[in-house]
Amino acid sequence: MNIETFVQAFAEQFDxxxxxxxxxxxxxxxxxxxxxxxxxxxxxxxxxxxxVRLTGDDVxxxxxxxxxxxxxxxxxxx
Amino acid sequence: xxxxxxxxxxxxxxxxxxxxxxxxSLRADPKLSKxxxxxxxxxxxxxxxxxxxxQREAEGSEYYFLYTDRQNQPLGVFRLYNIANKTVTSGSWLxxxxxxxxxxxxxDLFLTSLIFENLxxxxxxxxxxxxxxxxxxxxxxxxxxxxxxxxxxxxFMDKESxxxxxxxxxxxxxxxxx
Numbered sequence: 001m002n003i004e005t006f007v008q009a010f011a012e013q014f015d016x017x018x019x020x021x022x023x024x025x026x027x028x029x030x031x032x033x034x035x036x037x038x039x040x041x042x043x044x045x046x047x048x049x050x051x052v053r054l055t056g057d058d059v060x061x062x063x064x065x066x067x068x069x070x071x072x073x074x075x076x077x078x
Numbered sequence: 079x080x081x082x083x084x085x086x087x088x089x090x091x092x093x094x095x096x097x098x099x100x101x102x103s104l105r106a107d108p109k110l111s112k113x114x115x116x117x118x119x120x121x122x123x124x125x126x127x128x129x130x131x132x133q134r135e136a137e138g139s140e141y142y143f144l145y146t147d148r149q150n151q152p153l154g155v156f157r158l159y160n161i162a163n164k165t166v167t168s169g170s171w172l173x174x175x176x177x178x179x180x181x182x183x184x185x186d187l188f189l190t191s192l193i194f195e196n197l198x199x200x201x202x203x204x205x206x207x208x209x210x211x212x213x214x215x216x217x218x219x220x221x222x223x224x225x226x227x228x229x230x231x232x233x234f235m236d237k238e239s240x241x242x243x244x245x246x247x248x249x250x251x252x253x254x255x256x
Contacts (some may be wrong), residue, residue, distance in 0.1 A: 015211050036173065036182040037212035043250060046220060055253040056180040 001050065001076065006069045009022055013041035046072055054066035081194045086184035086251060092135060093155065098124040100152040104172040109160070113210040124182040142170070146186050153177050155223070156189050164200040166193060180251055187247045194240045202240075205230040 003024050011019035015035050028034055043054045046068075052075045054068070062068045082091040088158070102109055102124045105117040134140040141158045154173035158166050168189060173182040193199050204221060206214050208231055220243040221233035234244070248255055 008217075028201055034179070035212070036179045037216050039122065039179045039210060040250075053130075053249050053253075055249070056183075056251050057253075059179065 001073065003066065003069050007065050009045055010042060010065050010068065013038055013045055022065060024064065025064055026065050028065055028068075029063065042068070045056065050076060052076055071075070079192070083188075087148065088145045088147045088153065088181070088184055088188070089148065089150065089186075090139075090143055090188055093128060093131070093144050095128050095132075097126050097144050097152065097155075098128055101155060104155065104174065110172055110174060113207040113213070117148060143189070145188075153181055154185055156185060158189075158193070158197075160203070162171060164198070165203060166197070166199045166201075167205075168193065168204045178190050183247055184251055187244065187251065190235075190243055190247075194237055200237065202235045203232070204234075205232045212239055219243075 005023050008019060010028070011017070013020035014031065015023075016033050017031055022028075025077075039056075039059050043059070046052050046054050050072050052072050054071065054073055054075075058071045059068070062071065082089050084090075095133060098121055102117070102119065102121055106119045107115060111117065118174065128142075131140060131142055135142070139159070139161055142155065143157070144152055144155050146152050152174070154177065155170060156172075157170035158168055160167035171182070171186070173185065173190075190202070193202050203224075204217060206217055207229060208226070214231055217233055220239050221235045222239070223231060223233050225232040
């Protein structure tokens with residue numbers, strides 16, 4: 001698991017924002033496209049790719065893509 | 079089931095005439111209405127529509143729900159219609175912009191359990207605009223595609239798929255219950 005691959009997979013959950021504009025520091029909730037559907041897409045992607053179930057609270061307390069990555073990492077290692 | 083129902087920190091109840099302005103504000107919202115059939119921005123017309131709907135509600139042929147926060151501030155709506163032979167169609171699923179991102183998910187979880195556990199339907203149908211890509215992606219997680227045309231994708235969910243959906247969504251919004 002590395003952050004570059006994670007950022008790319010995260011970016012693919014957005015339909016209208018170019019993937020190249022995403023970095024680990026991207027404040028994803030500031031994007032107009034962020035919504036409940038995007039949140040669930042991200043959760044489903046993490047579930048499928050990493051076998052980790054994110055919760056609503058995990059997403060709520062995260063601001064950047066890296067925050068989500070770190071939660072996935074901690075749950076993977078748990 | 080008696081309404082209002084308190085669940086997931088939200089209050090669910092049937093739509094009333096005095097909800098017309100809120101519903102119209104959702105249906106007229108440029109972002110939300112992108113994937114809806116056109117609605118006249120006419121409050122009197124919306125009130126008349128709800129008045130007619132209340133007759134269908136009394137006949138048991140349609141149910142239009144509104145959910146609020148604990149302070150009774152309206153947050154969103156959804157509707158059940160085409161009720162026949164233990165099947166139902168759900169739609170008109172709208173959530174006020176600015177809501178917590180998991181509020182519509184809580185509402186959807188309530189709606190789905192209402193359909194399969196309280197109202198005892200065997201199947202739920204939906205149709206989703208093809209260009210509403212995220213909603214299509216979301217529903218495809220739990221629904222089975224039956225058909226499509228130039229505009230919509232038609233899907234259904236049975237009880238088995240409902241169980242999968244309930245477990246998945248509950249693990250996100252109420253992980254302590256898993």
